[in-house]
Amino acid sequence: MQIEGKNLSFRYGPKLPWVLKDVSLTVKEGERVGLVGPSGYGKSTLVRILAGYLKPEEGQVLLDGKPLPAKGVCPVQLIYQHPENAINPRWKMKKVLQESGMFREDIMGALGIEKDWLQRYPRELSGGELQRFCVARSLFPGTHFLFADEMSTMLDVITQAQIWDLMLKEVEARNLGLLMVTHNMELAKKICTRTINLEKMNHEMKI
Amino acid sequence: MNNAVAEKRMSSLEKRKFYRNRRTKTILVAVFIFAALLGVYLSGILLSDDLITADFSQKALKPSLEHPFGTDMLGRDMLVRTLKGLSVSIVVGTVASGVSAVIALIVGAAAATGVSWLDHFINWVIDLVMGIPHTVLLILISFACGKGLKGVLIGVAVTHWTGLARIIRSEVLQIRSQQYIEVSKKLGHSSWWITVHHILPHMVPQFMIGLILMFPHAIMHESSLTFLGFGLSPEQPAIGIILSESMKYLSAGMWWLAFFPGLMLVILVLLFDRLGENLKKLMDPYSAQE
Numbered sequence: 419m420q421i422e423g424k425n426l427s428f429r430y431g432p433k434l435p436w437v438l439k440d441v442s443l444t445v446k447e448g449e450r451v452g453l454v455g456p457s458g459y460g461k462s463t464l465v466r467i468l469a470g471y472l473k474p475e476e477g478q479v480l481l482d483g484k485p486l487p488a489k490g491v492c493p494v495q496l497i498y499q500h501p502e503n504a505i506n507p508r509w510k511m512k513k514v515l516q517e518s519g520m521f522r523e524d525i526m527g528a529l530g531i532e533k534d535w536l537q538r539y540p541r542e543l544s545g546g547e548l549q550r551f552c553v554a555r556s557l558f559p560g561t562h563f564l565f566a567d568e569m570s571t572m573l574d575v576i577t578q579a580q581i582w583d584l585m586l587k588e589v590e591a592r593n594l595g596l597l598m599v600t601h602n603m604e605l606a607k608k609i610c611t612r613t614i615n616l617e618k619m620n621h622e623m624k625i
Numbered sequence: 626m627n628n629a630v631a632e633k634r635m636s637s638l639e640k641r642k643f644y645r646n647r648r649t650k651t652i653l654v655a656v657f658i659f660a661a662l663l664g665v666y667l668s669g670i671l672l673s674d675d676l677i678t679a680d681f682s683q684k685a686l687k688p689s690l691e692h693p694f695g696t697d698m699l700g701r702d703m704l705v706r707t708l709k710g711l712s713v714s715i716v717v718g719t720v721a722s723g724v725s726a727v728i729a730l731i732v733g734a735a736a737a738t739g740v741s742w743l744d745h746f747i748n749w750v751i752d753l754v755m756g757i758p759h760t761v762l763l764i765l766i767s768f769a770c771g772k773g774l775k776g777v778l779i780g781v782a783v784t785h786w787t788g789l790a791r792i793i794r795s796e797v798l799q800i801r802s803q804q805y806i807e808v809s810k811k812l813g814h815s816s817w818w819i820t821v822h823h824i825l826p827h828m829v830p831q832f833m834i835g836l837i838l839m840f841p842h843a844i845m846h847e848s849s850l851t852f853l854g855f856g857l858s859p860e861q862p863a864i865g866i867i868l869s870e871s872m873k874y875l876s877a878g879m880w881w882l883a884f885f886p887g888l889m890l891v892i893l894v895l896l897f898d899r900l901g902e903n904l905k906k907l908m909d910p911y912s913a914q915e
Binding site for chain 1 (some may be wrong): 803804805807808809811812813814822823826827
Protein backbone atom coordinates (compact mmCIF):
# COMPACT_ATOMS: atom_id res chain seq x y z
CA MET A 419 0.00 0.00 0.00
CA GLN A 420 1.19 3.50 -0.68
CA ILE A 421 -0.12 7.02 -0.37
CA GLU A 422 0.82 9.49 -3.03
CA GLY A 423 0.42 13.25 -3.26
CA LYS A 424 0.57 14.35 -6.91
CA ASN A 425 1.44 17.97 -7.82
CA LEU A 426 -0.40 19.33 -4.79
CA SER A 427 -1.13 23.06 -4.67
CA PHE A 428 -3.00 24.79 -1.93
CA ARG A 429 -3.87 28.25 -0.68
CA TYR A 430 -6.21 29.34 2.10
CA GLY A 431 -8.25 31.68 -0.12
CA PRO A 432 -8.67 32.38 -3.84
CA LYS A 433 -6.70 35.63 -3.66
CA LEU A 434 -4.14 34.64 -1.05
CA PRO A 435 -0.62 33.51 -1.95
CA TRP A 436 0.08 29.83 -2.54
CA VAL A 437 1.17 27.90 0.53
CA LEU A 438 2.03 24.80 -1.48
CA LYS A 439 2.75 24.69 -5.20
CA ASP A 440 3.40 21.50 -7.16
CA VAL A 441 4.44 19.38 -4.24
CA SER A 442 4.65 15.63 -4.82
CA LEU A 443 5.61 12.92 -2.41
CA THR A 444 4.95 9.26 -1.76
CA VAL A 445 4.89 7.31 1.48
CA LYS A 446 4.94 3.54 1.32
CA GLU A 447 3.78 1.10 3.96
CA GLY A 448 6.60 0.22 6.34
CA GLU A 449 8.43 3.44 5.55
CA ARG A 450 9.21 6.14 8.12
CA VAL A 451 9.45 9.56 6.53
CA GLY A 452 10.42 12.78 8.27
CA LEU A 453 9.10 16.07 6.90
CA VAL A 454 11.25 19.02 7.89
CA GLY A 455 11.37 22.67 6.94
CA PRO A 456 11.18 26.13 8.46
CA SER A 457 8.05 27.41 10.17
CA GLY A 458 5.31 28.65 7.85
CA TYR A 459 6.40 26.61 4.84
CA GLY A 460 3.27 24.47 4.83
CA LYS A 461 4.35 21.29 6.58
CA SER A 462 1.16 20.95 8.61
CA THR A 463 -0.94 22.00 5.62
CA LEU A 464 0.67 19.29 3.51
CA VAL A 465 0.06 16.65 6.16
CA ARG A 466 -3.55 17.71 6.56
CA ILE A 467 -4.05 17.49 2.78
CA LEU A 468 -2.48 14.04 2.62
CA ALA A 469 -4.66 12.84 5.51
CA GLY A 470 -7.78 14.10 3.74
CA TYR A 471 -8.63 16.91 6.17
CA LEU A 472 -8.13 19.61 3.52
CA LYS A 473 -8.90 19.51 -0.19
CA PRO A 474 -5.99 20.53 -2.44
CA GLU A 475 -6.80 23.20 -4.99
CA GLU A 476 -4.77 21.41 -7.65
CA GLY A 477 -3.41 17.90 -7.79
CA GLN A 478 -4.72 14.84 -5.98
CA VAL A 479 -4.05 12.47 -3.12
CA LEU A 480 -4.10 8.82 -4.14
CA LEU A 481 -4.16 5.73 -1.99
CA ASP A 482 -2.97 2.86 -4.18
CA GLY A 483 -3.99 4.87 -7.26
CA LYS A 484 -7.51 5.64 -5.95
CA PRO A 485 -8.70 8.79 -4.16
CA LEU A 486 -8.99 8.68 -0.36
CA PRO A 487 -12.41 7.54 0.92
CA ALA A 488 -14.49 10.61 1.76
CA LYS A 489 -16.71 8.75 4.22
CA GLY A 490 -16.22 5.89 6.61
CA VAL A 491 -13.08 4.65 8.28
CA CYS A 492 -9.96 6.33 6.91
CA PRO A 493 -6.77 4.24 6.60
CA VAL A 494 -4.75 7.42 7.17
CA GLN A 495 -4.85 8.73 10.74
CA LEU A 496 -3.44 12.03 11.91
CA ILE A 497 -2.03 12.66 15.39
CA TYR A 498 -2.06 16.32 16.38
CA GLN A 499 0.42 18.48 18.22
CA HIS A 500 -1.98 19.36 21.06
CA PRO A 501 -3.76 16.27 22.38
CA GLU A 502 -5.95 18.39 24.66
CA ASN A 503 -7.66 19.81 21.54
CA ALA A 504 -8.02 16.43 19.91
CA ILE A 505 -9.98 14.84 22.76
CA ASN A 506 -13.53 15.75 23.74
CA PRO A 507 -13.17 17.47 27.15
CA ARG A 508 -16.48 16.04 28.31
CA TRP A 509 -15.59 12.42 27.73
CA LYS A 510 -13.94 10.11 30.19
CA MET A 511 -10.80 8.55 28.76
CA LYS A 512 -12.38 5.12 28.49
CA LYS A 513 -14.87 6.45 25.97
CA VAL A 514 -12.06 8.02 23.92
CA LEU A 515 -10.60 4.55 23.38
CA GLN A 516 -14.00 2.98 22.84
CA GLU A 517 -14.71 5.49 20.07
CA SER A 518 -12.28 3.69 17.76
CA GLY A 519 -12.79 0.27 19.31
CA MET A 520 -9.34 0.37 20.88
CA PHE A 521 -10.36 -0.25 24.50
CA ARG A 522 -8.11 -3.30 24.59
CA GLU A 523 -5.71 -4.52 27.24
CA ASP A 524 -2.87 -5.22 24.79
CA ILE A 525 -2.96 -1.71 23.27
CA MET A 526 -3.16 -0.07 26.67
CA GLY A 527 -0.30 -2.20 27.94
CA ALA A 528 1.83 -1.46 24.88
CA LEU A 529 1.37 2.29 25.26
CA GLY A 530 1.74 2.38 29.02
CA ILE A 531 -1.81 3.55 29.72
CA GLU A 532 -2.70 2.94 33.35
CA LYS A 533 -6.09 1.61 34.39
CA ASP A 534 -7.02 4.42 36.74
CA TRP A 535 -6.61 7.01 33.96
CA LEU A 536 -9.62 5.53 32.22
CA GLN A 537 -12.11 6.95 34.71
CA ARG A 538 -10.70 10.50 34.48
CA TYR A 539 -11.58 13.49 32.35
CA PRO A 540 -8.95 14.79 29.87
CA ARG A 541 -8.12 17.82 31.99
CA GLU A 542 -7.10 15.51 34.82
CA LEU A 543 -4.27 14.02 32.75
CA SER A 544 -0.98 15.49 31.56
CA GLY A 545 -0.11 16.20 27.91
CA GLY A 546 2.09 13.13 27.60
CA GLU A 547 -0.56 10.90 29.09
CA LEU A 548 -3.19 12.32 26.74
CA GLN A 549 -0.93 11.88 23.71
CA ARG A 550 -0.71 8.16 24.48
CA PHE A 551 -4.49 7.99 24.22
CA CYS A 552 -4.36 9.79 20.85
CA VAL A 553 -1.83 7.25 19.60
CA ALA A 554 -3.81 4.30 20.98
CA ARG A 555 -6.98 5.64 19.38
CA SER A 556 -5.29 5.80 15.97
CA LEU A 557 -3.95 2.26 16.06
CA PHE A 558 -7.14 0.42 15.16
CA PRO A 559 -6.88 -2.44 12.64
CA GLY A 560 -7.95 -0.32 9.64
CA THR A 561 -5.01 2.07 9.97
CA HIS A 562 -2.22 1.75 7.42
CA PHE A 563 -0.61 5.16 7.69
CA LEU A 564 0.08 7.29 10.74
CA PHE A 565 0.81 10.98 10.25
CA ALA A 566 2.26 12.72 13.28
CA ASP A 567 2.14 16.50 13.15
CA GLU A 568 4.76 17.57 15.72
CA MET A 569 3.14 15.16 18.09
CA SER A 570 5.91 15.28 20.70
CA THR A 571 7.03 18.89 20.40
CA MET A 572 5.30 20.09 23.55
CA LEU A 573 6.49 17.21 25.71
CA ASP A 574 9.62 17.02 27.81
CA VAL A 575 12.45 14.94 26.38
CA ILE A 576 11.88 11.92 28.61
CA THR A 577 8.22 11.69 27.69
CA GLN A 578 9.13 12.29 24.03
CA ALA A 579 11.50 9.34 24.14
CA GLN A 580 8.89 7.15 25.83
CA ILE A 581 6.14 8.03 23.35
CA TRP A 582 8.35 7.51 20.31
CA ASP A 583 9.69 4.27 21.73
CA LEU A 584 6.16 2.92 22.16
CA MET A 585 5.06 4.36 18.83
CA LEU A 586 7.97 2.83 16.88
CA LYS A 587 7.31 -0.61 18.35
CA GLU A 588 3.70 -0.47 17.17
CA VAL A 589 4.62 0.97 13.77
CA GLU A 590 7.15 -1.80 13.21
CA ALA A 591 4.93 -4.58 14.51
CA ARG A 592 2.11 -3.54 12.17
CA ASN A 593 4.26 -2.42 9.26
CA LEU A 594 2.59 1.00 9.15
CA GLY A 595 3.70 3.90 7.02
CA LEU A 596 4.78 6.86 9.16
CA LEU A 597 5.05 10.50 8.17
CA MET A 598 6.27 12.80 10.90
CA VAL A 599 6.55 16.57 10.93
CA THR A 600 9.28 17.91 13.13
CA HIS A 601 11.72 20.73 13.67
CA ASN A 602 14.08 18.43 15.49
CA MET A 603 16.60 17.06 12.97
CA GLU A 604 18.15 14.73 15.52
CA LEU A 605 14.78 13.17 16.26
CA ALA A 606 14.12 12.78 12.53
CA LYS A 607 17.51 11.11 11.98
CA LYS A 608 16.89 8.73 14.85
CA ILE A 609 13.42 7.67 13.75
CA CYS A 610 13.07 8.04 10.01
CA THR A 611 14.30 5.94 7.14
CA ARG A 612 14.42 9.09 5.03
CA THR A 613 13.71 12.79 5.46
CA ILE A 614 12.14 15.27 3.08
CA ASN A 615 12.94 18.95 3.19
CA LEU A 616 9.82 20.86 2.20
CA GLU A 617 11.89 23.96 1.49
CA LYS A 618 13.45 22.19 -1.48
CA MET A 619 10.29 20.56 -2.75
CA ASN A 620 7.87 23.44 -2.49
CA HIS A 621 7.97 25.25 -5.81
CA GLU A 622 6.13 28.21 -4.38
CA MET A 623 9.42 29.53 -3.05
CA LYS A 624 11.12 29.39 -6.43
CA ILE A 625 8.70 31.59 -8.33
CA MET B 626 -5.63 22.39 77.09
CA ASN B 627 -4.12 20.16 74.44
CA ASN B 628 -7.17 18.00 74.58
CA ALA B 629 -9.43 20.89 73.88
CA VAL B 630 -7.38 21.95 70.84
CA ALA B 631 -7.33 18.41 69.51
CA GLU B 632 -11.03 18.09 70.04
CA LYS B 633 -11.63 21.34 68.25
CA ARG B 634 -9.52 20.19 65.32
CA MET B 635 -11.35 16.89 65.22
CA SER B 636 -14.73 18.52 65.12
CA SER B 637 -13.65 20.95 62.40
CA LEU B 638 -12.24 18.03 60.43
CA GLU B 639 -15.52 16.21 60.78
CA LYS B 640 -17.38 19.26 59.68
CA ARG B 641 -15.17 19.57 56.63
CA LYS B 642 -15.65 15.93 55.88
CA PHE B 643 -19.39 16.45 55.90
CA TYR B 644 -19.19 19.43 53.57
CA ARG B 645 -16.23 18.29 51.50
CA ASN B 646 -18.11 16.48 48.83
CA ARG B 647 -19.84 19.35 47.10
CA ARG B 648 -21.33 16.95 44.61
CA THR B 649 -23.35 15.22 47.32
CA LYS B 650 -24.38 18.54 48.80
CA THR B 651 -25.42 19.87 45.40
CA ILE B 652 -27.46 16.77 44.68
CA LEU B 653 -29.17 17.07 48.08
CA VAL B 654 -30.07 20.73 47.50
CA ALA B 655 -31.35 19.97 44.01
CA VAL B 656 -33.47 17.11 45.28
CA PHE B 657 -34.83 19.28 48.09
CA ILE B 658 -35.78 22.10 45.70
CA PHE B 659 -37.34 19.66 43.29
CA ALA B 660 -39.38 18.17 46.16
CA ALA B 661 -40.50 21.67 47.23
CA LEU B 662 -41.64 22.53 43.69
CA LEU B 663 -43.35 19.17 43.34
CA GLY B 664 -45.03 19.79 46.73
CA VAL B 665 -46.43 23.14 45.56
CA TYR B 666 -47.64 21.57 42.34
CA LEU B 667 -49.31 18.62 44.10
CA SER B 668 -50.89 20.74 46.83
CA GLY B 669 -52.45 22.91 44.14
CA ILE B 670 -53.85 19.83 42.43
CA LEU B 671 -54.97 17.96 45.53
CA LEU B 672 -56.57 20.80 47.54
CA SER B 673 -60.29 20.63 47.05
CA ASP B 674 -62.11 23.41 45.24
CA ASP B 675 -64.50 23.63 48.22
CA LEU B 676 -61.77 25.50 50.09
CA ILE B 677 -62.09 28.46 47.74
CA THR B 678 -65.84 28.78 47.51
CA ALA B 679 -67.09 32.29 48.16
CA ASP B 680 -68.03 33.00 51.80
CA PHE B 681 -69.06 36.60 52.37
CA SER B 682 -68.97 36.25 56.17
CA GLN B 683 -65.19 35.81 55.83
CA LYS B 684 -64.54 38.58 53.30
CA ALA B 685 -61.44 40.82 53.26
CA LEU B 686 -59.84 39.38 56.41
CA LYS B 687 -56.30 40.33 57.31
CA PRO B 688 -53.70 37.54 57.57
CA SER B 689 -54.34 35.47 60.69
CA LEU B 690 -53.59 31.98 61.95
CA GLU B 691 -56.76 30.69 60.35
CA HIS B 692 -56.05 32.40 57.01
CA PRO B 693 -52.26 32.95 56.84
CA PHE B 694 -52.53 34.89 53.57
CA GLY B 695 -55.83 36.57 54.44
CA THR B 696 -59.00 36.38 52.35
CA ASP B 697 -60.19 38.33 49.30
CA MET B 698 -63.35 40.33 48.69
CA LEU B 699 -65.32 37.13 48.05
CA GLY B 700 -64.10 35.56 51.29
CA ARG B 701 -61.86 32.99 49.58
CA ASP B 702 -58.72 31.82 51.39
CA MET B 703 -55.72 33.42 49.65
CA LEU B 704 -53.27 30.68 50.67
CA VAL B 705 -55.27 28.03 48.84
CA ARG B 706 -55.82 30.34 45.85
CA THR B 707 -52.11 31.15 45.69
CA LEU B 708 -51.10 27.47 45.83
CA LYS B 709 -53.56 26.64 43.09
CA GLY B 710 -52.33 29.58 41.04
CA LEU B 711 -48.70 28.57 41.45
CA SER B 712 -49.62 25.03 40.45
CA VAL B 713 -51.10 26.31 37.18
CA SER B 714 -48.05 28.54 36.71
CA ILE B 715 -45.67 25.60 37.18
CA VAL B 716 -47.54 23.61 34.55
CA VAL B 717 -47.58 26.50 32.07
CA GLY B 718 -43.95 27.39 32.82
CA THR B 719 -42.48 23.91 32.56
CA VAL B 720 -44.47 22.71 29.57
CA ALA B 721 -44.09 25.93 27.56
CA SER B 722 -40.40 26.48 28.29
CA GLY B 723 -39.68 22.76 27.88
CA VAL B 724 -41.30 22.66 24.44
CA SER B 725 -39.64 25.94 23.54
CA ALA B 726 -36.18 24.73 24.56
CA VAL B 727 -36.57 21.50 22.58
CA ILE B 728 -37.61 23.51 19.51
CA ALA B 729 -34.56 25.74 20.04
CA LEU B 730 -32.25 22.73 20.31
CA ILE B 731 -33.54 21.08 17.13
CA VAL B 732 -33.64 24.30 15.11
CA GLY B 733 -30.25 25.51 16.37
CA ALA B 734 -28.55 22.19 15.69
CA ALA B 735 -30.18 21.96 12.25
CA ALA B 736 -28.95 25.44 11.33
CA ALA B 737 -25.40 24.46 12.21
CA THR B 738 -25.23 21.30 10.08
CA GLY B 739 -23.39 23.20 7.36
CA VAL B 740 -26.22 23.22 4.81
CA SER B 741 -26.13 26.83 3.66
CA TRP B 742 -29.73 27.33 2.50
CA LEU B 743 -31.10 25.74 5.69
CA ASP B 744 -28.98 28.07 7.81
CA HIS B 745 -30.20 31.10 5.87
CA PHE B 746 -33.82 29.98 6.07
CA ILE B 747 -33.67 29.34 9.84
CA ASN B 748 -32.00 32.68 10.48
CA TRP B 749 -34.72 34.33 8.44
CA VAL B 750 -37.45 32.64 10.52
CA ILE B 751 -35.71 33.67 13.75
CA ASP B 752 -35.50 37.28 12.57
CA LEU B 753 -39.16 37.13 11.58
CA VAL B 754 -40.34 35.81 14.97
CA MET B 755 -38.06 38.24 16.84
CA GLY B 756 -39.14 41.16 14.65
CA ILE B 757 -42.85 40.95 15.49
CA PRO B 758 -43.70 42.52 18.87
CA HIS B 759 -43.81 39.68 21.35
CA THR B 760 -47.16 40.42 22.95
CA VAL B 761 -48.89 40.88 19.59
CA LEU B 762 -47.61 37.52 18.37
CA LEU B 763 -48.62 35.87 21.65
CA ILE B 764 -52.13 37.30 21.45
CA LEU B 765 -52.52 36.22 17.81
CA ILE B 766 -51.37 32.66 18.41
CA SER B 767 -53.22 32.24 21.70
CA PHE B 768 -56.43 33.60 20.13
CA ALA B 769 -56.04 31.42 17.02
CA CYS B 770 -55.55 28.33 19.19
CA GLY B 771 -58.74 28.94 21.15
CA LYS B 772 -57.45 30.82 24.22
CA GLY B 773 -57.58 29.05 27.58
CA LEU B 774 -54.75 26.90 28.91
CA LYS B 775 -54.11 25.33 25.51
CA GLY B 776 -53.87 28.67 23.72
CA VAL B 777 -51.49 30.09 26.32
CA LEU B 778 -49.30 26.99 26.24
CA ILE B 779 -48.97 26.95 22.46
CA GLY B 780 -48.54 30.72 22.27
CA VAL B 781 -45.75 30.83 24.85
CA ALA B 782 -44.06 27.67 23.55
CA VAL B 783 -43.73 28.75 19.91
CA THR B 784 -42.52 32.30 20.56
CA HIS B 785 -39.74 31.82 23.14
CA TRP B 786 -37.27 29.57 21.32
CA THR B 787 -35.54 32.14 19.11
CA GLY B 788 -32.87 33.49 21.45
CA LEU B 789 -31.82 30.06 22.67
CA ALA B 790 -31.82 28.71 19.10
CA ARG B 791 -29.27 31.37 18.12
CA ILE B 792 -27.03 30.54 21.08
CA ILE B 793 -27.20 26.82 20.32
CA ARG B 794 -26.47 27.41 16.62
CA SER B 795 -23.27 29.29 17.41
CA GLU B 796 -22.24 26.75 20.06
CA VAL B 797 -22.74 23.85 17.65
CA LEU B 798 -20.78 25.68 14.93
CA GLN B 799 -17.94 26.18 17.38
CA ILE B 800 -17.93 22.53 18.53
CA ARG B 801 -18.09 21.29 14.93
CA SER B 802 -14.80 22.99 14.13
CA GLN B 803 -12.93 21.18 16.91
CA GLN B 804 -10.19 18.68 16.14
CA TYR B 805 -11.86 15.83 17.98
CA ILE B 806 -14.83 16.12 15.60
CA GLU B 807 -12.47 15.82 12.61
CA VAL B 808 -10.84 12.81 14.24
CA SER B 809 -14.23 11.24 14.89
CA LYS B 810 -15.16 11.62 11.21
CA LYS B 811 -11.91 9.96 10.16
CA LEU B 812 -12.63 7.13 12.59
CA GLY B 813 -15.64 6.43 10.41
CA HIS B 814 -18.44 7.80 12.58
CA SER B 815 -21.55 9.18 10.93
CA SER B 816 -22.74 12.74 11.24
CA TRP B 817 -25.65 11.52 13.37
CA TRP B 818 -23.36 9.60 15.74
CA ILE B 819 -21.15 12.67 16.15
CA THR B 820 -24.16 14.88 16.85
CA VAL B 821 -25.50 12.55 19.54
CA HIS B 822 -22.21 11.64 21.23
CA HIS B 823 -20.02 14.71 20.77
CA ILE B 824 -22.24 17.73 20.21
CA LEU B 825 -25.43 17.24 22.21
CA PRO B 826 -23.64 16.64 25.56
CA HIS B 827 -21.95 20.02 25.08
CA MET B 828 -25.36 21.65 24.70
CA VAL B 829 -26.72 20.46 28.06
CA PRO B 830 -25.62 23.49 30.15
CA GLN B 831 -26.87 25.97 27.51
CA PHE B 832 -30.08 24.01 27.25
CA MET B 833 -30.62 24.00 31.02
CA ILE B 834 -29.83 27.70 31.42
CA GLY B 835 -32.08 28.57 28.50
CA LEU B 836 -34.85 26.47 30.00
CA ILE B 837 -34.57 28.19 33.36
CA LEU B 838 -34.36 31.69 31.92
CA MET B 839 -37.47 30.94 29.90
CA PHE B 840 -39.46 29.86 32.92
CA PRO B 841 -40.08 33.32 34.46
CA HIS B 842 -40.72 34.68 30.95
CA ALA B 843 -43.34 32.03 30.35
CA ILE B 844 -45.11 32.83 33.62
CA MET B 845 -44.99 36.59 33.00
CA HIS B 846 -46.40 36.18 29.50
CA GLU B 847 -49.05 33.80 30.77
CA SER B 848 -50.17 36.41 33.31
CA SER B 849 -50.03 39.28 30.85
CA LEU B 850 -52.08 37.33 28.32
CA THR B 851 -54.54 36.46 31.05
CA PHE B 852 -54.62 40.08 32.21
CA LEU B 853 -55.46 41.23 28.68
CA GLY B 854 -58.23 38.66 28.46
CA PHE B 855 -56.67 36.39 25.85
CA GLY B 856 -55.36 33.78 28.24
CA LEU B 857 -56.76 31.72 31.08
CA SER B 858 -60.38 32.25 32.01
CA PRO B 859 -61.06 34.44 35.09
CA GLU B 860 -62.46 31.62 37.24
CA GLN B 861 -59.13 29.77 37.12
CA PRO B 862 -56.95 30.73 40.09
CA ALA B 863 -53.91 31.74 38.03
CA ILE B 864 -51.30 33.98 39.65
CA GLY B 865 -51.78 36.52 36.85
CA ILE B 866 -55.49 36.77 37.63
CA ILE B 867 -54.90 37.01 41.38
CA LEU B 868 -52.41 39.84 40.87
CA SER B 869 -54.52 41.81 38.41
CA GLU B 870 -57.55 41.43 40.73
CA SER B 871 -55.56 42.60 43.72
CA MET B 872 -54.65 45.84 41.92
CA LYS B 873 -58.26 46.98 42.34
CA TYR B 874 -58.12 46.62 46.13
CA LEU B 875 -54.56 47.73 46.78
CA SER B 876 -55.58 51.38 47.21
CA ALA B 877 -58.14 50.24 49.81
CA GLY B 878 -55.27 49.04 51.99
CA MET B 879 -55.62 45.32 51.29
CA TRP B 880 -51.91 44.78 50.82
CA TRP B 881 -51.96 41.03 51.52
CA LEU B 882 -53.85 40.31 48.30
CA ALA B 883 -50.82 41.31 46.22
CA PHE B 884 -47.97 40.81 48.69
CA PHE B 885 -48.16 37.09 49.47
CA PRO B 886 -48.99 35.80 45.97
CA GLY B 887 -46.29 38.08 44.53
CA LEU B 888 -43.74 36.93 47.10
CA MET B 889 -44.57 33.29 46.45
CA LEU B 890 -44.14 33.84 42.69
CA VAL B 891 -40.69 35.37 43.28
CA ILE B 892 -39.69 32.48 45.55
CA LEU B 893 -40.91 29.98 42.98
CA VAL B 894 -38.87 31.60 40.22
CA LEU B 895 -35.77 31.77 42.44
CA LEU B 896 -36.16 28.10 43.37
CA PHE B 897 -36.26 27.16 39.70
CA ASP B 898 -33.17 29.27 39.14
CA ARG B 899 -31.29 27.56 41.98
CA LEU B 900 -32.39 24.15 40.73
CA GLY B 901 -30.93 24.99 37.32
CA GLU B 902 -27.66 26.24 38.81
CA ASN B 903 -27.25 23.02 40.78
CA LEU B 904 -28.02 20.87 37.75
CA LYS B 905 -25.46 22.85 35.77
CA LYS B 906 -22.79 22.19 38.38
CA LEU B 907 -23.58 18.50 38.32
CA MET B 908 -23.62 18.18 34.55
CA ASP B 909 -20.71 20.40 33.57
CA PRO B 910 -17.38 18.96 34.74
CA TYR B 911 -15.70 22.32 34.02
CA SER B 912 -17.74 24.54 36.28
CA ALA B 913 -17.97 21.82 38.93
CA GLN B 914 -14.26 22.17 39.65
CA GLU B 915 -14.17 25.95 39.62
